[in-house]
Amino acid sequence: MTAAPVPQQLDRRHALEMVRVTERAAVAAAVWRGRGDEQSAEEAATSAAYAELGQMSVSGRVVIGAGVEGDVSHLYIGETVGGGGDAVDIAADALEGATLCAKNMPGSMAVMVLAAPGSLLQVPPVYMDKVAIGPGYPKDVISLRVKPEDNIRALAEAKGVSTSDITALVLDRPRHAGLIAAVRAIGASVKLITDGDVAGVIHTTNPRDSGVDIYLGTGGAAEGVLAAAALRCMGGQMQGRLILDTDDKRGLARKLGIRDPGRIYDLSDMVAGDCLMAATGVTDGPLLHGVRFSRGLVETDTLLMRAASGTVRRISTRHSDPRKFGLEG
Numbered sequence: 001m002t003a004a005p006v007p008q009q010l011d012r013r014h015a016l017e018m019v020r021v022t023e024r025a026a027v028a029a030a031v032w033r034g035r036g037d038e039q040s041a042e043e044a045a046t047s048a049a050y051a052e053l054g055q056m057s058v059s060g061r062v063v064i065g066a067g068v069e070g071d072v073s074h075l076y077i078g079e080t081v082g083g084g085g086d087a088v089d090i091a092a093d094a095l096e097g098a099t100l101c102a103k104n105m106p107g108s109m110a111v112m113v114l115a116a117p118g119s120l121l122q123v124p125p126v127y128m129d130k131v132a133i134g135p136g137y138p139k140d141v142i143s144l145r146v147k148p149e150d151n152i153r154a155l156a157e158a159k160g161v162s163t164s165d166i167t168a169l170v171l172d173r174p175r176h177a178g179l180i181a182a183v184r185a186i187g188a189s190v191k192l193i194t195d196g197d198v199a200g201v202i203h204t205t206n207p208r209d210s211g212v213d214i215y216l217g218t219g220g221a222a223e224g225v226l227a228a229a230a231l232r233c234m235g236g237q238m239q240g241r242l243i244l245d246t247d248d249k250r251g252l253a254r255k256l257g258i259r260d261p262g263r264i265y266d267l268s269d270m271v272a273g274d275c276l277m278a279a280t281g282v283t284d285g286p287l288l289h290g291v292r293f294s295r296g297l298v299e300t301d302t303l304l305m306r307a308a309s310g311t312v313r314r315i316s317t318r319h320s321d322p323r324k325f326g327l328e329g
């Protein structure tokens, strides 16, 4: 195995440029809130993010994006984006939780991560098994090598509480029936979400407000890497394992250099160095306000984070010229 690249600190000035990207994507998506059209919402967010990325002083390579070349016109994996400058890798989900946006349900957001070249795990479009907790616990409290119940027991012990005081956040999917039953069987509580597991993982960083202690279950692999970036900035522990249960999926993984299909990835395997992350709310949710439109004014709410310093900013922006988003004033 080759040694991991020496983590290189990113220019923090890119952070504010990123806010403009996720803000613009969120506004474009918010126009489609509640209209039952995921695809239009997603395309609007992606083109808006792409256009604003052109203003950034980076030469970015899309590592996680909207799809593969040919299937999507913007932000496809491998695309070069940005206005030119520092070489960086970009992971973008211009509309995480497109279904939530289409149904105007809580928790959809525009997300973008910037990292040093080669430092983000490249994943195929498959599921990932995930376990995550927030900061403040001893090392290695959780692990995908043990059963979910054992992770809950270990977390309860680390917190000095009983398993009945632990709440696990899980995506509400038939595939999680066994997991949910197992968690409940040891007395822990399950909080279900319909989509949006990037935000789901972020909730573990603030159990007091979110009521969520641990994230468990299988969701998108790309969302797993985005969530890992968030925990790199906010603190916490996470492991992920790709679900490569067919030859096709293993083939896709191999093309990305993944030799061991059963590998368990730690936080630092998914995001190997410094990263910057921005997330702007599209619909109202427990983490972020959604975009607000009023006459002559658009308001956005963004989390902006930096791994190198651990800074977490909350940026509430008033855009007094809606025309810059292509909206009427």
Ligand code: VTB
Pocket: 096, 097, 098, 171, 173, 194, 195, 196, 197, 198, 218, 219, 220, 221, 223
């Ligand atoms: C989750 C969720 C995403 O995909 O990762 C989910 O966070 C997993 O896939 O918002 P399934 O829907 O197939 O279970 C999303 O819903 C995005 O598509």
